[in-house]
Amino acid sequence: MASIKIRAKAKDGITTVKTLMSHPMETGLRKDSKTGEKIPAHHITEVTAEHNGNVVMTANWGGAISKNPYLSFKFKGGAAGEMIKITWVDNMGKGDTAEAAIK
Amino acid sequence: MNLLRRKFIKTATFVGAAVTVGTGVLVPQRAIGAYMAAAFEAKDVNGALSAAMGTDQHSASDSIKLKAPDIAENGAVVPVTVSASMDNVDAISIIAASNASPLTSTYQLSAACEPFVSTRIKMGKTADVIAVIKADGKLYSATKEVKVTIGGCGG
Numbered sequence: 001m002a003s004i005k006i007r008a009k010a011k012d013g014i015t016t017v018k019t020l021m022s023h024p025m026e027t028g029l030r031k032d033s034k035t036g037e038k039i040p041a042h043h044i045t046e047v048t049a050e051h052n053g054n055v056v057m058t059a060n061w062g063g064a065i066s067k068n069p070y071l072s073f074k075f076k077g078g079a080a081g082e083m084i085k086i087t088w089v090d091n092m093g094k095g096d097t098a099e100a101a102i103k
Numbered sequence: 104m105n106l107l108r109r110k111f112i113k114t115a116t117f118v119g120a121a122v123t124v125g126t127g128v129l130v131p132q133r134a135i136g137a138y139m140a141a142a143f144e145a146k147d148v149n150g151a152l153s154a155a156m157g158t159d160q161h162s163a164s165d166s167i168k169l170k171a172p173d174i175a176e177n178g179a180v181v182p183v184t185v186s187a188s189m190d191n192v193d194a195i196s197i198i199a200a201s202n203a204s205p206l207t208s209t210y211q212l213s214a215a216c217e218p219f220v221s222t223r224i225k226m227g228k229t230a231d232v233i234a235v236i237k238a239d240g241k242l243y244s245a246t247k248e249v250k251v252t253i254g255g256c257g258g
Binding site for chain 2: 065074
């Protein structure tokens, strides 16, 4: 299941990457409205961005990132056709990886 | 002599530990096990900063641009963009001061990265959003108050 959408665009030597992940991002503080029991925390803890096999950015996230997280960052270099790889891992040990070419 | 030696070893171990923590922040290629749990468990801004960035000493800087709404109708989705006109930026942290755990996220940037990060955070109530940037080993910050109509953290 592809849970990651990536758009990367190179312009004037700088590549802008925008990515959307689908994830519930439960903080662990919310209560179930029917049972009153706490919903266990379930959120992405780490996002890694790679360009040509080099890590350009690592994000550490807590539960305070919105559901279905959006993340954008920029880096120097990168040309059309080169690959951007995004990987996320959550606190339950699940993860996903996706790749997209820079436009 | 022996006493001195003891003391030296103690200090060395302490410094060693500090350096390890420091490298954790600086080197992006960390093992996934090195997730900064302590930083996200910290209940106050200073505690979160010490754990995530190595120190809680930061000075306000005009070089940081923090873009966030004046009023967020929905605290569950508050768009925040941080950018800076600085060199050698290693890390960026975004903090929502009144959240149960103030640190929302922290980013380790490689040398190729521009000092720019944009994401969406949750905020429990009206509070300052603080962007903290680590450049050349020092922390700089920018603060903006965001009024929250409906909180987005608990229930």
